[in-house]
Amino acid sequence: MANYQLTVEKRTGTGKAYARQLRATGKIPAIVYGSGQEAVKLMVDTREAARAVAAVGSLINLDVEGESKTVLIKEIHSDPVRGDLLHLDFHEIDLTKTLEITVPIRVVGEENRPSDGGVVTTLLWEVEVSCLPTDIPEFIEVDVSELELDNVINVDELILPAGVEILEEPDEAVVKVDIPSLELEEEVAEEEELADEELAEEEPAEGEEAEETDEEEATEE
Template identity: 40%
Template sequence: MKQAILQAEKRQEVGKGAVGRLRRRGMVPAVLYGADNLNLNLALPLRELNKFLASFGANALVKLSVAGDREYSTLLREVQRDAVKQEVIHLDFMEISMTEKLSTSVPIRITGEAKGVKEGGVIQYLLRELDIECLPADLPEAIMVDVGELGIGEQILVEDLILPEGVTALTEGDTQVVSVVAPRLEEEKGPEEEEAEVALEEDTGEKAGEEE
């Protein structure tokens, strides 16, 4: 995964009032944490962040250049957005070592149309993210899963996935990722229908739906 570069500045003030003043300046609050009790309150320009997030997402590798300090190799751990406007309101960065393996989760992306779906089956997406371990330079943006040959009654497990070189799955190997099941030919009866049929049998001694 390629590494992005972002500029940041330290922020001394915290709280709602300070955050409001930051946003009026076109800045977004962030935090950088890591080993040896590293915990820096930062601010980043919203315009640059929007450009960055258009190409990268969570788990992006970021070289964070902090004014008056130094550059940090980081992993973008979380992006918080306003629930209504969807504007970025906060970011979490974690300092990493480019020579040490890290553990994180990456999205699973399904490609192709399953053979079983073409035959009338129903596809079930059972795992959305995969826990992995790798060096930062080997971190994939996503794990691609081709379901083209998946037939009815078949499934793909974590142990079946083809992972990029240097990437190890931490999720249990027998965990289902995706499957194709046969369609239900008849809707299952609800509790009320079953109770009504039982009552009818008790009253008449006949099974519901049977005629003499």
């Protein structure tokens, strides 16, 4: 995964009033934590911050007034109504230590599946993995081109890049091919019809039941 480049500046101001003034100039406040150092308060261009958010999950090379820091976006603060970016929290990482991170699932090959009317359903949209920061995959690809009707691909069947360990349960379903709803309805209807026929065979007719009762009474007399 390619690193995203982001230039930021240090700031000294704090508080809501300062943040509003900063946003009025086209910038938002940010902060970077980690590596056993004191947190560094930053300000970043709002448009550049939005691009960085779009690349969330990617390593970001922060240029802090000439000093380079490798970070990940830890938290995104947005306006709950308008959705505007308000603040970013970065976490500085050690490139020599493994980390745990969420990676999206990308399903491919659906258009090459057999024409059986099956519906491909994604059950797990992202997975937690452990790897070195330099080995973080952009996504994990799941090929369903040969997945047959009513079959499932589980976590333990995923093909992972070198150096990446998955942290989800091995038997958790990732994607499946559902039987078309029309076929399901027909199967249910057939099962119900068969059940009705079996029930009808087991229940004696009213005349037969009455006749058997009369015979039993006559025998008792």
